[in-house]
Amino acid sequence: LRSSLQRTEQLVAVSELAASVTHEVRNPLTVVRGFLQLAKSSVDPKVTGYMDTAISELDRAEFIISDYLSLAKPQVERLETIDLKEKLSGIASLMHSFAAMRGVSLLLDLQIGLKTYNDSVKLGQVVMNLVKNAIEAVQENGEVRIRSYLRKEYIVIEVADNGEGMTPEQLRRLGTTYYTTKERGTGLGTMVAFRVIEAMGGKLEYASVRGEGTTAYILLPAAPGGT
Ligand code: ADP
Numbered sequence: 563l564r565s566s567l568q569r570t571e572q573l574v575a576v577s578e579l580a581a582s583v584t585h586e587v588r589n590p591l592t593v594v595r596g597f598l599q600l601a602k603s604s605v606d607p608k609v610t611g612y613m614d615t616a617i618s619e620l621d622r623a624e625f626i627i628s629d630y631l632s633l634a635k636p637q638v639e640r641l642e643t644i645d646l647k648e649k650l651s652g653i654a655s656l657m658h659s660f661a662a663m664r665g666v667s668l669l670l671d672l673q674i675g676l677k678t679y680n681d682s683v684k685l686g687q688v689v690m691n692l693v694k695n696a697i698e699a700v701q702e703n704g705e706v707r708i709r710s711y712l713r714k715e716y717i718v719i720e721v722a723d724n725g726e727g728m729t730p731e732q733l734r735r736l737g738t739t740y741y742t743t744k745e746r747g748t749g750l751g752t753m754v755a756f757r758v759i760e761a762m763g764g765k766l767e768y769a770s771v772r773g774e775g776t777t778a779y780i781l782l783p784a785a786p787g788g789t
C-alpha cells in the first residue's frame with residue numbers, strides 16, 4: 563500500500579510537468595516530419611538515409627509526447643466497444659517491422675468475440691508500450707506472444723516474452739517515476755500503462771523471472787456481450 567501511495571504522489575508531480583507539453587510542441591514536429599518525407603524524393607540517395615534517421619527520431623519524440631499527455635490525462639475519453647481480436651491484430655501489424663528489425667517473432671493467440679467498452683486509442687498506446695518493452699527485452703531467438711482470453715468478469719491481455727526478465731527489486735521499481743535501465747529509455751512506458759489501466763477500472767500485473775522472461779497481464783472489465 564505504501565509503495566502504491568508513493569507511486570501516486572510521484573505521478574501527480576509528473577502530471578503537472580506533463581501539462582505543459584501540449585499540441586504547441588506536437589504540431590511543429592508533425593510539420594517537420596511531413597516536409598522531410600516530401601524532400602526525400604528530390605535529394606541525393608546518400609542524403610535520404612539521414613532523413614530516415616531524422617524521421618524516426620521525430621517519431622520517437624511523438625511517442626514521448628503521447629506518453630506525457632496520457633500521464634497528464636489518464637482518464638478514458640472516447641468510449642467505444644472494442645473487439646479485442648481486431649484491435650490486438652492491428653497493434654501487432656504496427657509493431658511487426660520493429661520486431662523483425664530485432665529478429666523477434668511476434669506471435670498471436672487471440673480468442674474470438676471478446677469485447678471491452680473502452681478508450682481504443684489509450685488501450686492501443688498501453689499495449690504498444692508493453693509490446694515494445696517485450697521486444698526490447700529479448701535477445702536471439704526472441705519470442706513475444708500476445709494472448710487474449712476471458713478470466714471471470716475480466717478480459718485478459720497477456721504480453722509474454724522470453725527475454726532477460728527482472729529481479730524482484732527491478733520488478734518493485736517498475737512503473738515508478740522515470741525508472742529505466744535503458745541507455746535511451748524514458749521510463750514513461752510502464753508509468754503510462756499502470757496509470758491508464760487504473761483509470762480504465764482495470765489492473766496491470768507482472769510476473770518475471772530473471773534470465774527467463776516476463777509476462778504482463780492487463781485485466782479489463784468485459785463489455786456486455788463480450789463473453
Ligand atoms: P523504458 O522502456 O523507456 O526504459 P518503461 O517504463 O517502458 O521505460 O520500462 C521501465 C523499465 O522496466 C525498463 O527500462 C526495463 O528495465 C524494465 N522492463 C519493462 N518491461 C520489461 C520486460 N518485458 N522485460 C524486462 N524488463 C522490462
Ligand code: MG
Pocket residue numbers: 691694695750751752
Ligand atoms: Mg518502454
